[in-house]
Amino acid sequence: MKTLNEIHLSNLELDSLFHPRTIAVYGASENTKKIGYLQLQALLNGRFEGEIYPIHPSSKEIAGLPCYQSVKEVPNKVDLAILCVNINHVENCLIECGKSGVKAAIIFASGYSEIGEAGIKAQNRLKEIADRYNIRVIGPNCVGLLNTTNGLMGTFSPGLTNIPLGKRREVGFVTQSGAFGVLTYIAAAQHGLTFNYFVSVGNEVDVGFSDVIEYMLNDPNTTIASGYLEGEKNPGKLRELAKHALEINKPIVIMKSGRSSAGSRAAESHTGSLAGADKIYDGFFKQTGIVRADDYDDIISFSKLFLSNKLPAGRNTVIVTSSGGRGINEADRCESYGLNIHPLSDKVKSEIEKNIPSYASALNPIDLTAAASITHPELYIEPLKVLINDPETDIIIFSEFPMDWDENTPLLQEFVELCKSSDKLIFVTTFPLEGMSIPKGVQYLEDNGIPVITGNLNPIRSLAKLVEYSETYEKAKTQEQAHEREVNKQNIQPLLTRNQTLSESQSSEILSQYGIQTTIQAVADTETNAVKIANEIGYPVVLKIDSPDIPHKTEVDGIRLNITSDQELKEAFQEIYENAKEHCPSANIHGISVQQMLPEGVEVIVGVTNDPTFGPVIMFGLGGVFVEVFKDVSFRVAPITRQDAISMMEELRGHELLKGVRNKKAADKEAIIDVLLKVSALIQEYQDDIQEIDINPLIVYEKGITAADALIVTK
């Protein structure tokens, strides 16, 4: 992680963007159709706290402000320049800013890297100017930047500027899509959540997605750093930031799109072809504790729940409702997202029953019936009084709450006081609200830290994400103390011939060096030699063709299993040799590998691929048809921790197979963890040399584990 000084520096730099004292607006205009007009009005209407200087070649005054021909002429030092000019003028303006010591700029113009070759060149020139003059730039091809706490409405988009500001502004949002960002900003505002920072990073010529995340994490007034991501250019930085974020309990919540692009990349080996980019992002988010939002509504709902400042201590959830049907639906949803609708204890149940009518139900969900919503609203209070003292309950959801109550309703006041007295997460779900107006009762609840979330925002899905975040946060706290076992670096450089698919024996040798058990084997060049080796190893044995030119041995019928005698071996030796010669006449054949025939166990697979974004990525899965048909695999970006290895196993749909089913013994999980960590260390040390690792199958026993086959591809 960065030192405090570095953080301070980085913050100082971006402060000119988020907290400028002076702003110059290039292209300011009184023509209502120009974005320079919209931008200037946005700053004026937003009541920007600092000075605004319109820049225009001829006008003396715009919108009542004195106008300047260039930023050079502005009497004060300009912190931020907003360039509302045509692409043809951008470079000159930026140079002018640089020469005048402007610290930061927003560039709206499009026509850069998004249009291809010519645009990339133009964008590179911007980069060069920004670097030369040390100007921090947002854009180009962006919607702009808002700081809703100081009136900095650095945008021309009416979708952003016409939205009333909510009270609480402590969630930041950065987006790689302008339009999707605007949509999210509006939707959040409709639900009473106004982002403190909104940043459309556009083409990221300078300030990138994770730079903004970093700024928000370091900003004392930001509680959550959220964003919409299409592709992270600096995952290493994001990983470091995520670690820091967990330490300081500021969630990073990201909606990552492009799931359907998964599987589009071709890759030579099996392992590779399974590594859809999206599954890697999934693994990356899991291992870093970044909350993955499924849609913009998750960003809103998660934020609202987190802002209550009550992380749930567990998954036990009680639903209190006036609609039986709604209760069943919420319960269905809770269970489908892994929350627990636990049966209430007899004690709790009977205490609740004392104060609710006989036709109401004190089971979980607690159904107060329509009586609560129509004639007896006081019923809502009764179960709450009991539940806040129930040690088995972690979360209480009030579904279908009366919306005509307000801050003067004594019952709502009592409800609020009870909620505030408890450290359980308590929130309200309601019917969708209409438009931009927040009912008074809702505002009163939210002011008092009780989130109110409308049904169509899928609050239960977000709740499940909050519970997961809470668990990850707790684990991270304990993990800090836990000592990760070190895997020592081994010198395998001599084994890594460049740009090769290594043979099985070469690959196995490398794994052996890292302490991974492989089959006893030796390569025989003649039949006689093979018999000798087989007798040394002891029957039954396996024969496999050994050639760097034949990575997929079954395809050339180059494997014979369970050979039990010299005679059988001789025949198999000839067959394999002939098959290989027939299928790959030009292959360089090292010989035939004679190996011990491993006893049966649970077959798993461990692989490493090189992802263009993330670098080396580790894969784990169940072998055979489970990987081929069910694609039951998990990914993590290297290096991984012990905890990552454990969750890679637990995440598999078929993870029960490792526990032993159908009279089989449980597989040695520690041995699997050990291999995963060793492979992680190996690829971490040699990521410049190794392109791919494929251990398939890796056979796990009740005690111990052995790689039955291995394939390493070098760079």
Place this chain on the structure above:
Amino acid sequence: MKTLNEIHLSNLELDSLFHPRTIAVYGASENTKKIGYLQLQALLNGRFEGEIYPIHPSSKEIAGLPCYQSVKEVPNKVDLAILCVNINHVENCLIECGKSGVKAAIIFASGYSEIGEAGIKAQNRLKEIADRYNIRVIGPNCVGLLNTTNGLMGTFSPGLTNIPLGKRREVGFVTQSGAFGVLTYIAAAQHGLTFNYFVSVGNEVDVGFSDVIEYMLNDPNTTIASGYLEGEKNPGKLRELAKHALEINKPIVIMKSGRSSAGSRAAESHTGSLAGADKIYDGFFKQTGIVRADDYDDIISFSKLFLSNKLPAGRNTVIVTSSGGRGINEADRCESYGLNIHPLSDKVKSEIEKNIPSYASALNPIDLTAAASITHPELYIEPLKVLINDPETDIIIFSEFPMDWDENTPLLQEFVELCKSSDKLIFVTTFPLEGMSIPKGVQYLEDNGIPVITGNLNPIRSLAKLVEYSETYEKAKTQEQAHEREVNKQNIQPLLTRNQTLSESQSSEILSQYGIQTTIQAVADTETNAVKIANEIGYPVVLKIDSPDIPHKTEVDGIRLNITSDQELKEAFQEIYENAKEHCPSANIHGISVQQMLPEGVEVIVGVTNDPTFGPVIMFGLGGVFVEVFKDVSFRVAPITRQDAISMMEELRGHELLKGVRNKKAADKEAIIDVLLKVSALIQEYQDDIQEIDINPLIVYEKGITAADALIVTK
């Protein structure tokens, strides 16, 4: 299916509920706190087309209408009585109605079956009165009934009566939850969809969920029959109705809740324990073509799409958007729901490119960039002109459409005309609308058959359901001609000892009678006999304990596989016998079954359970760990068709295993279909005798199939 006469009769009966000419309101009141007041006002405000007679013991006039002491005194024949009275008066009122020839009644009062024993008795008395006087009753414990086409607001709920009516009213809705129904009604209205019929059936003392579905299917003014279901009491009727609905192309769309109750029922055998009620509903909906809504928003979105009257011809979908980010997200969603975002042909692409700027993209999704939404709205028209003539495109989605257009906007007029000229499904998705007001442009589009669906309604999920419905509808049309092969009834009655778990040999005998291949086997009572049988069958053989008291043979270590010699057989015989005696000293042992050892193949499992709602249910799955760990099974309610059998296979996550993977040959799918249809016929004939069937494993070969073990439990 019913005869036309019966349909006519059923319609006539319920017509008194939905189309009464005269209504008596028992408990009508001027006290604004009474439901009798709310109900009367609802009818008056709704401008009910017929006569309204308030019934009150003392008042002479209520709300300007002459009041009567009893329905007897009303000068006209009363079609419908609405009972806004306390539970204590319900029975007397209903009797009075009966005696006066009232044809139908709505009963709001609660305190019946929902409160237990005493309530059930009271409800049975209502049933008896209704039957005696032939009155059709809705309720008790319900919110009432609306017909929004004739002003029949038969409800006291302000949530229903205060909602403005939309133009198009041709979707009916029936609900088993009053509160959830009201929520759905409001949400639909917010999105411009007003149900023509809204029916809260409450405790269903007389008119049940499927009775209302039937009425709506037979009603010429209803296009879709939708509902919210917690548990169907008459699935047989619903199944018949669904068949009819497919014939007449009126979709039945049902949201069924209670998914989380799955797995709560205990059952003796494996097969049984896998049959969670919800999975059975899933299978039932699939085989009947009923559209399963995941939530109320599916009912709304599906209806809006279907009302466009353009069933998609395929899954090829094009997205046209002004927001690249939004386009990616819609594409992700389309692919995750099985729709195809197909690459456009070069011809189509170049035609589109001719008329859009270079910075826009004619890939699919087609990204017109923010230019379309801000400065160049005419861009929306260009791709449409090309796409409506593209034979490879079935569906066109316009995402993020300008919402400030209205019916006078020439571009929108042109858009509408282009859409109308095409038989492709074309619709618009937008940002969530505010409140109850529908923008003019949206209304104009919808009036012209172009659905507009807001993003938070998950239109893509509903689109996928429409595509599935379309496929099912087409299949049903062709299936009508297809001749289902008949499986003849066999007389197995003598084999069905009552209330028994039959032994494997007995069970196998029954399957054999139905033409299902079982292993060659015979039960030996002595070792000598066993050797004789084994030699007749030929080694290798299998030994299994044969006892009706030992249904799970592995649990007593009662199976030996792959026995290859007389000596081995003798030892195994003794061991199995001793194991059985040790584990189940009191078991009635028929002997030890000697069976041929089947060669390896793909193991599958076929089962039958008796569901309390649906009766016999057929299960299919992959055997071994796939059923145990992955729970990879599918269900259909008996009897099943050939098409059901096919989709039971295709629905499995691991269905690729049947195609042959890892050098295995493809499994004989026709043989699987054959067994499923035979089991279906068997259980259909003997459903009064057989409780459960479990064929596990059933081994499938490249050609042929053999049941390796079987268990039948009789009633």
